[in-house]
Amino acid sequence: MRSEVGTTVKLSNYAPAAYLVPAIDLTFRLDPKRTIVRAVMQVRPNLGTPPGTELVFDGDGVEMLDLKLNGEPIEAKTSPDELRIENVPHEAFTLEIETAIDPEANLALSGLYRSNGVYCTQCEAEGFRRITYFPDRPDVLSVYSVRIEALADQAPVLLSNGNPGESGALEAGWHFAEWHDPWPKPSYLFALVGGDIVGSFDTFTTMSGRTVDLGVYVERGKEDRTGWAVDSLKRSMKWDEETFGREYDLDVFNIVAVSDFNMGAMENKGLNIFNDKYILADPQTATDVDYANIETIIAHEYFHNWTGNRITCRDWFQLCLKEGLTVYRDHEFSADMRSRPVTRIAEVRTLKVAQFPEDAGPLAHPVRPTSYREINNFYTATVYEKGSEVIRMLRIVIGEKAFQSGMALYFDRHDGDAATIEDFLTCFEEASGRSLSQFALWYHQAGTPxxxxxxxxxxxxxxxxxxxxxxxxxxxxxxxxxxxxxxxxxxxxxxxxxxxxxxxxxxxxxxxxxxxxxxxxxxxxxxxxxxxxxxxxxxxxxPINLNFDQPIEDRIFLARHEGDLYTRWQALDRLATDAIISSYRDSGGEQLASGTDALLDLYGEMAADERLDTAWRALALSLPNETTLVREIERNANPDAIHKARETFFHAITSRHGEAFGILYESLVSNEPYSPDPQSAGRRALELALLDYCTMAENSGERAKKLFDEADNMTERAGTLEVLMLRRPASQETAAARATFEERYGSNPLIMDKLLGMVAKIPGSDAPERVRAAMTHPNYVETNPNRVRALIGSFAAGNPTGFHQPDGTGYRLLAEVIGRVATRNPQLAARMATHFRSWKGMDSTRREAAHQTLLELRKTSGLPLDVRDILDRTLS
Missing domain, CATH: 2.60.40.1840 (Aminopeptidase N, middle-beta domain)
Incomplete structure (x- = not known):
């Protein structure tokens, strides 16, 4: 675990690495408790490194076993976190390092660890130093050759980056496999997997006619749920060729899905490692949202092959250069695969829920930060989502033709480089003939204009x-x-x-x-x-906040006539936001705001307009969420009154259109076999949106329970259960549906995550107790990030009335979980701590309760740097 004391790293202090490692040979002897790693590195001083410069390599908790320079044992200063060697040659030399690590005990899920018996790695941002001593920074690029040795019955499949080499049997039941990656890469892109995993295989023919072997590996017994992932991968590869001219460059491309993973996925060169949540799908276990997320995330990680791998970051301050750019690329892919307006609405909603509060609070930072204490804390919505919006603006500013020319120039000029934002923007200045010095401020200034x-x-x-x-x-x-x-x-x-x-x-x-x-x-x-x-x-x-005191009749006009469907939705959403906030301010949410009749009529019109895409109509019926409304109020927010105002508005729509919504709902219920295509998914989205209103209008769960019983897919089963739990939490229908759901899916943790998320989002003063009770559920395992995110993350991020309790019980619950998780998994604990970022916007009672909770959590002994950094900035 990282020390609780950390130094601040500054962009202004960047200096090239003193020593480079052009090539490294790694040999792993896998053992659950004592894996031996032998690294043979070709090392040379960097240009400009003075003779006599001490060699300093990074480590993190590794045990040094042996050290040789040019084949001879040498003396060095070693600790678990650092290797220092004085008087190294001022010419190329060979450094051999042998280390021991304990994958089984690695609950931080960084470096080499085990997930359900499968060896796997996660090296971004600084996990490679947990495997061996190395200059663990993105501007040190090496050619990797890897040999993996393991007991064949424990790990029959052995994978690493690049193309496969020799493999075979060894002594006493051991076997080996060799891999070689010809493309130089930084250490954060290294990957290894070993275990009893099963692959689904296909091929892809590139635009130059090469055949690439594709493999998607999962834990045994899950292989029948990989078809959508394989299909999404092939479509991603084809799209990147057609849109950006980027062809894949190895003979194989492998994906491995594991159960325990701190992130969604990782783009390691030629061997992507995924949280299995974003790989496994079939109609009985995955929702339409799951299918869409799998499609997008597979595309995102594949697109990194060029924007991140072939061209990487000079330093971690340039993180947006790979992440923001690649998010932009996966957004464009999703828009082409699905409905562009619907995709755009989803993107902006995510931005406003996740990034705008970040920009407006104590965790604000520029798209390219200038300093950090812990780099893992800068994998943020600002870097990813706002970073993508900056690329989108760049295309608008210089035009489509110049944008495509700039991208082509960037790929050609910086292939094989560790690049910077300045390198990137220079390509677009040359392609467009425009100065982008003012535009570059988007990268350097924090805050939402x-x-x-x-x-x-x-x-x-x-x-x-x-x-x-x-x-x-x-x-x-x-x-x-x-x-x-x-x-x-x-x-x-x-x-x-x-x-x-x-x-x-x-x-x-x-x-x-x-x-x-x-x-x-x-x-x-x-x-x-x-x-x-x-x-x-x-x-x-x-990505701005637009304050336009436009007449209501103009907004209603735009909601009816705007040809840009994103803006048409935005007009309706803005009208609803203003109406709910007016109710909140005028009557504490007890009464509907005056002058809303024309707006209420719009909801009936939108729902019934068959000229509009069904997915768009579903979004139109979805009111602004309470987290967004809290952000809009900014100061002295009372989440209970906000919830009441939103429910009052929902009731008003229901009273006016409940009967018509019921008729429309019945027309959408279908017996057609399940398909994840956008049209079918849109129909189900509208069906469930209408069912929400119908359940409220009829004060009954019978209609929802009927669809739950008859559904042949997880989208409708989970969707109806959520409607029942939110609208009719105490009804017999809800109890019966929940019992059936648990009985049917209790052995599938990913499906039970959906139930945990539903429990977490039920509003009310008893929410903290309900969540605490759910923590005793057999499927809630606090060492697994997915379980923590599903229950605790959903509670803190998606249930403002439950989390922001005036007596602080919601805050204390989150703090307790953070304190426990921090001892095992600092990255996950730090991510959970960011849910406190909006505490200063609450009313005085809640604000004081949050403040006291944060101060107590901050006093926790031995708190890792990841968490302490978030708390310090949140309290600042």
């Missing part, structure tokens, strides 16, 4: 005047913020819903995009015979 828009229409001059003003709120590390380049897509609409031509294009207004680069900007749209309706931030063209 606020843009205020005001309009005035002069009937006599037939001119619409738009005034825009931008500012970025101060964040812990940055008070003064410069104006950034904000592309604001827009449209003007006539009274009949027709989109109008923009009369005056300029450098600041081109291709229906306003390029806001100053703090203030005024634009006149002339020759407007009648006042047009203005639609701003179409497609969410920039």
């Amino acid at each position: 606020q843009v205020t828009a005001q309009t005035a229409y002069d009937e006599q001059a037939q001119t619409l005047t738009l005034t825009l003003e931008q500012s970025t709120p101060p964040t812990p590390e940055q008070n003064e913020k410069e104006p950034v380049h904000i592309p604001i897509s827009f449209a003007l609409f006539g009274a009949g819903g027709e989109e109008l031509a923009v009369p005056n294009q300029s450098e600041a207004v081109r291709d229906n995009v306003i390029h806001l680069t100053d703090r203030e900007m005024t634009i006149e749209f002339q020759e407007m015979e009648n006042r047009p309706v203005l639609s701003l931030l179409r497609g969410f063209s920039a």
Whole structure:
């Protein structure tokens, strides 16, 4: 476990590695409690390294057994966390290091560990140093050759990066397999797997005609649930060739799914390792959301082969260079595989729920941070999701043609490099002929820009005047913020819903995009015979908070007529948000806000409009979640009153449209065999959204229980159970459905995670006790990250009324779990600690309870650096 004391690493202090390792041969003798690792490294001083410079390699809890330089034993300063050698040759030399590690005891799930008896690795960001001493940093690229030895009955399958070499039997039941990766890579991309796993195999023919062998390996007994993963992989490979011209570069591509994993997946070169949650799928065990997530995450990890592996990061401050760029690529893939507007809505909702609060709170940091104490804590929504939005803006700013040219130049120029954000942006400056110095501020400034828009229409001059003003709120590390380049897509609409031509294009207004680069900007749209309706931030063209006091009738107009379906949804969602917050402020949520009749009518129109995609209609019926509403209120929030206001609005929609929703629901129920295609998934999404309203309208769980009993797929079974548990928690139908669900799926931890998540999200003052009781469930195992995220993460992130209890019981429950988990798995504990980030936005009673809980947790003896870093920043 990392020390609780850590030094701050600063971007400004970056210096190249003193010693490089062009090649490394690794031999593993696998044993559950004492694995022996022999590393033979070809080492040379880096250019500019002075003679006599001490060699310093990283370690983390490893046991040194033997050390030789050019075949001769040498003296060195060794500790479990560091290797220091003085007086090494100022020329190429060979360094041999033998270490011992204990995979079975490695509950941190970093380095080499065991998951359900399977040996596997996770080396990003700094896990390789838990295997052997090494310059464990991303700008040291090496060619890896690996030999794995294991007992054949314990680990019949032995995998590593690259292409397979020799394999065969050894003495006394042991066997070996050799692998070689010809592409230099940093240590964080090293991977090894050994175990009794079963593969599903296929092939892919690349655009140059090469055949690539594909394998998806899972624990024995799960192999019948890998078909969707294989199909998603093949579509990802084809899409990257067609969209970016990127061809795969090895003879094999393997994926292994394991039960215990700190992340969703890892892009190790040629051997991706996945949390099995994001591989296993069939209609009986996976929902439509699971299918979509598997498709996206497989694509994400595969796309890393170029944006992350072939071109990696110079240092961890450049993390967004691989993650933000690859998220952008997987978003585009998902949009092409599914509905682009629906995909975009999902992306923005995730951004607003996860990243906007991060930007607005004590954990705010730039897309490219300038310092860190623990790099594992910077795998954040800012780096990933906001990083993706910056790439999307870049494409808008310079145009599609220049963007594609810039990407091609980046791939060609930096293949094999450890690159920086500056390297990346330079390619687009050259491709477009534009300076991107101001645009680069998106990488350097934390916080979500606020843009205020005001309009005035002069009937006599037939001119619409738009005034825009931008500012970025101060964040812990940055008070003064410069104006950034904000592309604001827009449209003007006539009274009949027709989109109008923009009369005056300029450098600041081109291709229906306003390029806001100053703090203030005024634009006149002339020759407007009648006042047009203005639609701003179409497609969410920039990750900003837009304050536009637009007349309600204009928003309703846009909700009916906007051709950009993301913006049409946004208009409806904004109307609902404002109505709920008005109810919260005016009556504590007891009464519906005045003037909402036209808005309530819209819900009936949207649900019944068969011209609209069913998945889009399902999203339109889904009200803003309570976490988003808390963020909108910003200060002195009372989650109980917010919940009440949202329920009041939900009741109003139900009262007006319940009967019509019931008829529409019945028309959607289908006996067709299950298919995960977007159209079928959209139908089920709308069906379940309507069922939620029907269950409330009828004050009965009979309709939901009927669908639960008749469903032939997990989407409808889990969806109906969730409706019952949230709408009718004490009913006989709910108790019967839950008992059936547990009896049928009790042996499948991933399915039971869904039930744990449902329990965690039931609102009410008794929520902490309910969650505490669920922690005694046989399927809740606190050493497994999936279980903790399903129950505790869902409670803290998805149940504001339950988590933010005035007496602090929700906070204390989370703190207890963090304290226990931290001793085993600091990364998971730190991620759980981020759920405290919104505590300062609560009302005074809750704020004080959270503050006291955080102070007590901060006093915990031996708290690992990962957790202490989050707590220090949260309390700052």
